[in-house]
Amino acid sequence: MNPAEIKLALATLGGRPNKGLGQNFLIDKKTLEVIVETADIKTGDLVLEIGPGLGVLTRALLDKGAEVTAIEQDRRFVEYLEKPYRVPRTSYLKIVQGDAAIVHWHELIGERSWKFVSNLPYSITSLALRKALWAPKPPDNLVVLVQREVGERATEVASDVAGRKKGKTSLLSLMVALSSESARVVRRVPAGCFYPAPRVESVILQIVPMPWVEREKKWGIHPDKIMEVAKMGFAHPRKKLASNIATIVPRTAYRVFKELGLDENIRAEDLSPEDWARLAKELL
Numbered sequence: 001m002n003p004a005e006i007k008l009a010l011a012t013l014g015g016r017p018n019k020g021l022g023q024n025f026l027i028d029k030k031t032l033e034v035i036v037e038t039a040d041i042k043t044g045d046l047v048l049e050i051g052p053g054l055g056v057l058t059r060a061l062l063d064k065g066a067e068v069t070a071i072e073q074d075r076r077f078v079e080y081l082e083k084p085y086r087v088p089r090t091s092y093l094k095i096v097q098g099d100a101a102i103v104h105w106h107e108l109i110g111e112r113s114w115k116f117v118s119n120l121p122y123s124i125t126s127l128a129l130r131k132a133l134w135a136p137k138p139p140d141n142l143v144v145l146v147q148r149e150v151g152e153r154a155t156e157v158a159s160d161v162a163g164r165k166k167g168k169t170s171l172l173s174l175m176v177a178l179s180s181e182s183a184r185v186v187r188r189v190p191a192g193c194f195y196p197a198p199r200v201e202s203v204i205l206q207i208v209p210m211p212w213v214e215r216e217k218k219w220g221i222h223p224d225k226i227m228e229v230a231k232m233g234f235a236h237p238r239k240k241l242a243s244n245i246a247t248i249v250p251r252t253a254y255r256v257f258k259e260l261g262l263d264e265n266i267r268a269e270d271l272s273p274e275d276w277a278r279l280a281k282e283l284l
Contacts, residue, residue, distance in 0.1 A: 001056055002027055003195040009054055013076040023074070026056050026119050026145070028193035031204070033060075038186050038206050039117045039143040041066050046114040048139070050100045050128055051121050055081050061117060062091035069108050071100040101127055106136050113137075119145040122198070126172055129154065129207075133179040138209035145189060151203035155183045157273060168269040169276075171227075171234050176207060177273040178223040179215060183207045219277040221284075226273075229280040233268035241268045249283055256282045 001009070006025050010016055026032060035057065041047070043065030052058040052070040054077065061068050070093065072078050078097045096103060101124055116132045116139040125146045132142055146154075154176045156167030167173070176183050186204040191197040215223050232248045233241050242264045246253040257264055260278055262271075271279070 001025065001054060006054065006195050009080070013080060015076060023051075023053060023121070024119075024194040024196060024198050025053055026193060027195050028189070031145075031187070031189050031193050032057060034187050035117065035119075035143055035145065035204055036060050036064060038204060039115055039141055041115070041117075046109065046112050047117050048105060048109060048114055048132075050118040050124070052081060052095070053077055053119075057117070057119055058093065062093060066115075067092040067094075069094045069096065071096045071098060071103055071105075071108075073097070073099050100124060100131075105131055109135070109137065111137065114139050116142040116144070122147050122150075122200075125150050129172070130175060133175065133207070133209055136212075138179070138211070140209070142205075142207040142209060143186075144205050145202050146205050147198075148188065148201040148203045151185050151205040154205060154207075155185055169271055169273070170269065171230060174230055174273055174276060175227060178219065178226055178277075179209055181208045181210045219273075221277055221281050225284050226276050226280040229283055230268070230276055233271075233276075237268055239267070240264065241266050241271065244268065245279075245283070252283065 006027070039047070041061060041064035045066045047061050047066045047068050049058060049061065049068055049070040052072055058068055058070055058081065070081070072081070072095060075097060078095050081093070081095055096108065118128070120128050128144070132139055150172070153170055154172050157169050157173040157177050184206055186206050189202040189204060191199065191201060194202075210218070219226060229245070233244050235244050242253055242257050254264065256279065260282065262275065262279070
């Protein structure tokens with residue numbers, strides 16, 4: 001859809017884009033093609049989409065043969081997409097009206113394999129990534145449009161071939177590293193590719209999640225426990241990590257740092273995912 005078509009559709013619905021819900025509609029065909037191509041959609045794939053809006057991405061997924069379950073908070077768009085002529089007659093589309101932050105995704109997915117493909121509202125990006133990556137059955141592939149800063153932060157501790165840590169660690173990047181086989185920024189998406197244009201650039205982010213059994217095998221401890229310790233460490237990110245940990249476990253923190261060969265002056269952002277796993281195993 002182009003801006004004129006979007007304006008017309010919104011006019012028929014009696015409103016404008018809702019800034020509070022992060023409604024920025026994709027109008028760039030090439031970006032749409034790259035998303036669908038990266039998601040590697042096959043006929044019969046179950047896809048969960050958050051915030052379908054006017055259905056631009058939804059239709060592209062349906063055209064590839066996907067079975068789409070979409071969660072939409074704005075009732076106007078639910079009614080718009082439910083009209084039979086909005087999607088191909090042979091397609092399978094299930095629309096759930098509700099807040100994606102509250103809806104239990106696993107109840108919609110069940111035990112089937114699935115993919116997560118969305119143009120995510122900026123306000124729920126981190127939450128949506130966590131719900132997808134930490135689902136009882138994680139998706140086989142995750143491809144989302146997100147704010148550039150968030151996408152780059154999510155991938156900044158992905159290891160290169162030599163296993164060296166790149167960039168600073170954050171709770172988001174640690175969560176992604178602990179739960180994924182790979183994570184990358186596929187393509188930058190300028191603000192002009194949306195209507196209305198947001199004030200920031202976006203990126204297409206792809207994450208290939210790791211099955212739960214493989215996560216615990218790789219890290220030697222359940223990732224939930226690693227994140228539990230990391231949240232202590234990031235409680236006051238400008239403070240020294242040892243000081244943050246010592247407020248929770250005062251008797252053992254400094255001893256553990258010494259035993260692991262960790263500098264007492266480092267901050268939470270300086271630890272690699274491997275370091276966090278080692279620290280968690282000693283503290284818990």
